[in-house]
Amino acid sequence: MNYSIKDLEKWSEKIEELVKKAGLSFYPQEFEIVSYKEMLGYEAYLGMPSRYPHWSFGKAFEKNRTLYKFNLTGIPYEMVINSNPCIAYLMKDNNLLLQIMTIAHVYGHNDFFKNNRMFKEDTKAPYALEMFKLHSQSIRKYINDPEIGSTKVEKVLNAAHSIRFNTIRSKEEKIVNDKSYNNENNEDLLGFIIKNAEMEEWKRHVLEIVKKETQYFIPQIETKILNEGWASFWHYNILKELGLSQNLYLEFIARHNQVIAPIKNGLNPYYLGFTLFQYLDKKYGRKKVFEIRECDRDYSFLLRHLNEELCSEMNLFQFTKKGLDLYIEEVSDERGWQSIRDTLCNYCGMGAIPIIRVSYWNEKDNSLTLQHVYDGRELNINYAEATLKHIHELWGHKVYLYTKKDNKEVVLAYDDEKKIYQ
Known part of the structure; x- marks a missing residue:
């Protein structure tokens, strides 16, 4: 490293002064310097190393490590946790300029986590780290229980992960707990199964854990463009005022342009979000971009602006x-x-993510009928069949799924004899 920890502390203090002057409001910020292997681990666990054990996290780690080994992808310069205090991991291999730029970038994320309505409404930052720790302890307790064990726990987690995003997408939605449904509020498939399926209590608790952790991550999914655009907007504007030497400033411009560079045949959320914020700041002023940061998610951000x-x-x-x-x-x-x-x-x-609604619960045979909300995008039938098997494992009775293929209605079903048919 061409810098010391004291160097980073000094730069962080300067950045924090400028960030406060610019009007950003953020949680207390903590930084940790990590190796690339540690960063790969944090990335695999979505920033939460204390999460419960599951093979999918190991798979993600090995995939990312292989891609990095063959230069098919880069390691993130930083990772920021939506918690209070806010924790950020910085790559040890970053040079001084990259550390300065990523520190400024981190403060943008921190401000976004604290002030965007989706995070304020749907996550509890002061308790986030403790929540993941407690969940991990519970899962490990079930794994170590000789009457349950790792195989049963893994089977439930596999099923839960297959439908974890078919849950409440915001607090405005409600879980339906009876046998009559309204098309406006029956999209919480995971919540419905938790409330109504006949299952052992430890299984229900595992599903509740998956649901709570999914709801913690949904705001990040819903604001990827906004969040990265906001952080890029602020690292750009802060570093212009930071008094960098000429060499550092030239490197900053080069690095910034790499971060927001368009992707061929793809979409760079940093590029799209940064470009929109720059445009809106020039056209409407700083008050407007702060308002957008507080109120919008990616859908409304793009639709309006x-x-x-x-x-x-x-x-x-x-x-x-x-x-x-x-x-x-x-x-x-x-x-x-x-x-x-x-x-x-x-x-x-x-x-x-496809919307799957609970359409009907048959009281006689306890069969469950689901409806795919078709919007012109077809389901991957192989994936749908595999998911239906998982739903059957959780529900315990016959499950039907209505969807469309080639503009014709198709029904998939999984019954007690484990047969899929159309």
């Missing part, structure tokens, strides 16, 4: 894949930009 001018400036286009070839469907002209914006809105955040 991604206009024809910005689509054209970023050269956004929509393509489809046919075989091995890519075909452009829409470009950012007067006719096509709205289609591009709407597609981005539909796929951002939780919009990419």
Whole structure:
């Protein structure tokens, strides 16, 4: 390292002064310097090393390590935890400029976690670390129980993970606990099973743990573009005022441009979010961007503020894949930009996750009928069948799923004899 811990502390103090002057409000900030292997571990556990054990976390670690080994991906410069105090991990291998830039970036995330409405409403930052620790202890207790054991626990976790995002997406939604349903409030499949399935209490507790941890992460999923755009907006503006030497300043500009660079045939959330915040700051002023930071999620952010001018400036286009070839469907002209914006809105955040509703609970045979809310996007049938098996394991009785394929209604079912049919 070409710096000492005291150097980082001094730069962090300078950054914090500028951040406060700019009007950001944040939790007390703590930093930890970690190796790349430790960072890979934190990334696999989504920043929570105290999480319960499950094979999927190990799989994520091995995948990321392999990609990094063959230079197919980079290691994140930092990782920030939505907690109070806010904890951030900085890569030991970062040079001084990268550490300075990521420290400023971290304060942007910290401010976002504290002030965005989704995090204020749906997460409890002061208790986050303790929650994950207690959940881990509970799961390990069940694993070590000779009457339960790791195999049974893993089976329940596998099933729970398959439908963990089919749960309440905000506190405005309600769990339905009876046998009559309303199409506006029956999308909490995981919550419905927790409340109504016949199962041992330890299994119900495992499902509750998965549900609570999923609800902690949903705001991050729903605000990826906003959150990264906000942090990039502030590291850019803070470092311009930080009094960097010429060499550090030139490196800062180069590094910043790498962070927000467009991705070929893909979407860089840093680029999209940063570009929108820069545009809105210039057009409407600082008060407006703070208001957006507090009130919006990615869907509303893009729907309200991604206009024809910005689509054209970023050269956004929509393509489809046919075989091995890519075909452009829409470009950012007067006719096509709205289609591009709407597609981005539909796929951002939780919009990419199919909505599965509880349609009917048959009192006679306890069968459960589910309805896929079809919006033109078909389910992957193989994945749907595998998920239906998991739902049957949790529910304990026959499960039906209605969906559409090639614009025709299709029903999948999993019964007590373990048969899938259409």
